[in-house]
Amino acid sequence: MGHFLYDETHWPFCVTTAEGAISLEQHLEMLAAWDRWFDKQEPFIVFRHHLDKAALEQADGAAKATKAWLQAGARDQIKTQVRAMCILVPPDAMATVPKSSVEKVFGIPGGVFHDFAQVFDWLDHRAWFNCSSVNQDRFRQTYLRQHRSD
Numbered sequence: 394m395g396h397f398l399y400d401e402t403h404w405p406f407c408v409t410t411a412e413g414a415i416s417l418e419q420h421l422e423m424l425a426a427w428d429r430w431f432d433k434q435e436p437f438i439v440f441r442h443h444l445d446k447a448a449l450e451q452a453d454g455a456a457k458a459t460k461a462w463l464q465a466g467a468r469d470q471i472k473t474q475v476r477a478m479c480i481l482v483p484p485d486a487m488a489t490v491p492k493s494s495v496e497k498v499f500g501i502p503g504g505v506f507h508d509f510a511q512v513f514d515w516l517d518h519r520a521w522f523n524c525s526s527v528n529q530d531r532f533r534q535t536y537l538r539q540h541r542s543d
Contacts, residue, residue, distance in 0.1 A: 395419070395448060399426040403535065405437035405476075411448035420455040424462050431470040440512065442481040449486060471499050477519070478503035479512045 395413025397420075407430055409423055430437055443449050463471075471478075478495045484507040495503030502519065506512045 397423060399423065401426075401430065404433075405435060406440065407437055408440045408442055410442045410444065412444040414447045414450055415452060415455075417452040417454045417458070420452055421458060424458065424467075427467065427470075431467070431474060434474070436474055436476050438476050438516075439478045440481060440509075441478065443483070443486070445483055446486045446489075449482060449490065468499070472501060475499070475501050477501060477516070479515070480505045481509065481512065482507060484508075 395411060395415045397412075397415050398410045400408045400410070407426075409426070411419075415423075430439075478499060478501060480490065480495065480503070482490050482505060487505065487507055490505045494505065495501065504515060506515065
């Protein structure tokens with residue numbers, strides 16, 4: 394079984410990190426984390442960080458659970474509360490993940506990237522992104538330092 398973590402210490406920047414094959418139970422925990430973020434009723438940005446190709450694979454039942462979760466209201470919550478979704482994948486997995494998946498599937502700004510520097514470059518070119526945020530500066534420093542070799 395893989396490892397799954399979520400981090401909201403730099404709110405409104407939320408990070409989910411997955412390494413290895415994620416179980417259905419871990420996937421459901423991730424959906425519950427999203428529900429807690431929705432409960433805040435504040436806009437936020439999500440960074441979904443997949444550390445390896447195995448983390449991109451879905452456990453049996455995960456797609457069905459996600460579809461039910463989206464239909465139960467999460468799709469609307471995503472459109473109204475999530476300002477962007479950035480999916481980070483290993484460079485060798487870039488070809489297997491559709492680059493338009495975030496905007497196409499969720500109807501919000503986002504994309505697929507291979508490192509945090511690329512994500513911040515993309516965010517810096519979005520007019521709505523508040524570059525003066527103290528949390529944004531701390532988040533940027535923390536994740537660029539932690540993931541320098543990605």
